[in-house]
Amino acid sequence: MSNPLALHGGPKEVTRDFSWPVYDNSEIQAVTEVVASGKWGNPDCGDLVEKFEKEFAAYCGSKYAITCVNGSVSLRLALIACGVKPGDEVIVPPYTFITTASSVIECNCVPVFVDIHPETYNMDPSKIEAAITPRTRAIIPVHFGGLACDMEAILAIAKKHNLRVIEDAAHAHGAEYKGKKLGSIGDVGSFSFQSSKNLTSGEGGIVITDDDELYAMMHSLRNVGRIEGGQWYDHYNPGCNYRITQMQAALLSKQLERLEEQTKRRNENGLYLNELLKDIEGISPLERTEAITMHCYHIYIFKYDASRFGGLSKNQFAEMLAAEGVPSFRGYPHPLYKQPLFQNKNFMCYAIPETADYNSVFLPVAEQACNTDAVWILQHAMLGEKEDMEAFARAIKKIQLAHHI
Template sequence: MRESTQTVPLALHGGPKTVQSEFAWPIFDEREVNTVAELVRTGQWGNPDCAGLVAEFEAQFAAYCGTKYAISCVNGSVSLRLALMACGVRPGDEVIVPPYTFIATASTVLEVNCVPVFVDLDPDTYNLDPAHIEAAITDRTRAIIPVHFAGLPCDMDAILAIAQRYNLRVIEDAAHAHGAEYRGRKLGSIGDLGSFSFQSSKNLTSGEGGMVITNDDALYRTVESLRNVGRLPEGQWYDHFNPGCNYRISPLQAGLLIEQLKRLDDQTRQRHENGLYLDSLLGAIDGIRPMSRGDAPLVHARHLYMFRYDNRVFGNLPKAEFVQMLAAEGVPCSGGYPHPLYKQPLFQNRNWMCYAIPDSVDYTDVHCPVAERACSDEGIWIFQHALLGSRTDMDAFAEAIRKIQQAVNR
């Protein structure tokens, strides 16, 4: 590790931290505590024993997103799987996904016996690049899963136009995008289905949980059945019409989410505004490039604040060392994924459970250069709860980066 020669040493080398604030998450008060306590006292902890609260949250979330339906489930991975199943994919069908996202976006495709096809990123947004999608479409392609990564909306106009041209389903992975908007519409409500996660790091959280939203009556009926052991409203309790399982959330989770939803708009606004302010600060630092917001009117959920790092302007300091220094200065941050999804052992080794992938598909030959640069050299994340800090905190984040730059270039 390089040693600093500046008067005030880097925090990693024993100097004071630039950022003094602590950033708590989740944010809650007695409202959440009382909601859970009251539920516990009822003794009705299960769903459907106390399904009314779950239905209440689903109705509120659907109204918030501007859709007819919202169907809750145990987590965001299951919500993707349910959405894929509802779309009618068959074994061997292909689903287009980005390589820079959490594993579930691709592994759920395998779980429904389909084949993930990786398409590279737009270098300015790190979202799925529509310019590369058509070249990846074959006669087996059935769906596209655009991921609104970090809470930044994908270019949905271009993606929907391609999907319509080739009769493909669009499942929005909005796990990072609670409260985000594209051209006045909430993310998740634009494609055929939208998938959300309420995992502990997410902008809307109950520790775990997921949601599928849609405006399509038939898709709603199928997802609702699949998450409830294959039941249908016209059947009896022990009548099972579809191959579903019990993927229901509990009333305890629903109660927490109802209270957390009340906070979401204010928190989204604060993250959005702090993100714009950070763009102006970091954009003035040589070697740091904030992600583009594109041309469409949008609200960025800022589940992550992402920027691109150029080590040539930081004394050729490797990204991993820069992130270590930045974290030591008190900035909640990460270097993100170590490699694109297709380089995961799951895809490189093709163990016996990957039987849906035909022999003609060899992920060792896949190369998405933008995603690879994002993982190895460029992409850096600041976590969403840090965006709930003050403008003084944002100033300190920028100062920490300048401090590192000065230190390594001495």
């Protein structure tokens, strides 16, 4: 007879506490020094901010990096700098956080949803060209969970149609595609430093680029429209104060020192967990091709087949798995286009045409991922030991055994 499930009063399979963020006295000391200096702001006292920007650009292999208040604003800065105009269309995936699409709306542009690939949950390149119209100006591929999109295919489509590519790399700090850091491959890469992210200061964001003109515009937009070398009270572009603080920059520099080792650990644990789970009927890790030279596993995602678990729904399974001590989640309950924002067209924008109808959108792969298939294990759990990955696998087998499969 199997052990009773933790949800039903049995012992947890996983007892380790996976704390996040990871820090020690070096972060505390760095922030203490900023507080004691009395130089908290930016740009008047922006030496630590500039230092971190240079460090992050070098880490990603990019020419420029511009920090800002969060990863939502970073997408907006990228879109404006890339030249979108009111009424233009921007292609986005439906399986992502709201701001990938809401940043498009904030620019008075129209999000156009393209379905995800069933084996990666990233935007499916084979479906992009059918969504392109004369009004399309940009594509925002999201490296969801830290798994690289098929950038070679996406860039080829963008070149053919003269479109900008803005990589949403909010999940992808340190991950690589064919040896190149994600975010450094398209025209602009956008990152978040929100509290759950693999590199964090609680909040914050950054954009990276090799393009001199894009850099100059994003730098200006971030700093109330000022330009480098201009006068303090001269404002050239419609920007706002999107600057981060010295304390955030001090934290980020220290956290960046940890990122490469943490990314390698997540990647190794992800590969090991793939091996453990692939032999469990009804559990399928997402696909990793040879192009994925580093996966940072901001989210470890596997596909769940209820028929191999006695018909147990995904939501029930996810609840049981979390009760066993696995830091896990059922994922998004519905695709992005089903958010009230899109269903009610509550855009407050003058340039989105009445013909934009999200009530009729139905993308089957995204629907299936949300409704029945996708289960997430969160990034801080992927910093554990091999023994922890084995415990995750045992927890899944325990649930399966309890349901007589």
